Structures are given as structure tokens and as C-alpha cells.
Amino acid sequence: MWNQYEAALQGSHKTNNVSEGRHNRFALLFGKHHPDLYSLLREFQKEQADTEVSIAEISLGKSVKAAPKRKWITIQKRLQGIVANYEHYRRNQDILTYLR
Template identity: 30%
Template sequence: MNDTQRTNNQCEGWNNRFKHLVGHHHPHIWKLIKYIKLEERVAATVIAQHEIGNFQPRNKKRMYGQLQQRLKSLCVEYQTGDRELGNFLRAVGHSIRFG
């Protein structure tokens, strides 16, 4: 309702990227420290770019923006009493594509 993230995909994305950066499930401590330092430098660069106004956030796919807006409007309709629970759940189910 307050336009925040619906999922933890950003955290999952970071975990996946770091796993591929390290390349091992159980690296020894020195290798892990090396890659944590590398990740810190990347994060510092991103922060510096953001501070000087040179940061370009990734564009959301239009489809996901439309889905987010549809789910938000359904929630508002349910909260205001314009839509009953069964109807609300059916509408949410029809809005989400599985595939």
C-alpha cells in the first residue's frame, strides 16, 4: 500500500551475485575476506555515483509496474469495502500470472 517492495528480490539478487563472485559454497576465510572487500569497493562506488547524481536505477519492467498498480487498487477497494473478501481473492488470483 505504501509503494515499498513486495518481495525480497533485491536481497536474493545480491546473494546470488555474491555466490557467483566467490565461486564456492564454503570458501576458506581469506578468500571470503578478499571477496567481501571487493564487494565493499563496489558498494562504495555505487554510493559515490549516487551522491554526485550519476546513479541510474534499473528500470522496472512495465508489466510489473502495472501488476503493482492493479494489486494496490484491489487492496484499496477491499479496505474501503467496495469489494468483498471472496471477490477480492478471486481478483488477486486472476491478476497474478504463474509461469
């Protein structure tokens, strides 16, 4: 099992594979995990066109990233609070209470 303690404290990404989001996006676009070659090329061309539009918008000063939803901000703050309390429970040798 891989440890997410530091990532939770720092508010970092929770996945270990940055390309996972892109992979899921393409799977959603195709509706299947193994598209044929022509469908793949067509989607790559669309993606390239979208990227060029994004580059042009960024060069004109448009914001790059959408603001995170309030739900995820709340969850992240709660998680950071829980993880921040770990040291207190560890010092008091009360890890089982922390884990509950």
C-alpha cells in the same frame, strides 16, 4: 501467515528481510552458499571497491537507482488495484468473491 495488505497498498517491499537481496547476490557471486574464508574476503574486497566507486559517482551527481522494469511497474499497479478493492467487498460482506 504474515499480512501484505498495507505493503501492497503503499507499494512497499514485499519481503520482510532487507538483507535477502544482498545474500542472494553473494550466493550468486560464489556459486555456493558456504564459501571458504579466502573467497569470502576476496569478494568483500571487490564489494568495497565497487562501493567506493558508487560513492564517487553519487558525489558527482550520478543517479543511484536504476528505473524499475515496466513489467514490475505493471504488476505493482495491478496488485494495488486489487488490494484497493478489498474495502468494497468487505463492506458488502462478499469476501469470497474478492478472493476468487
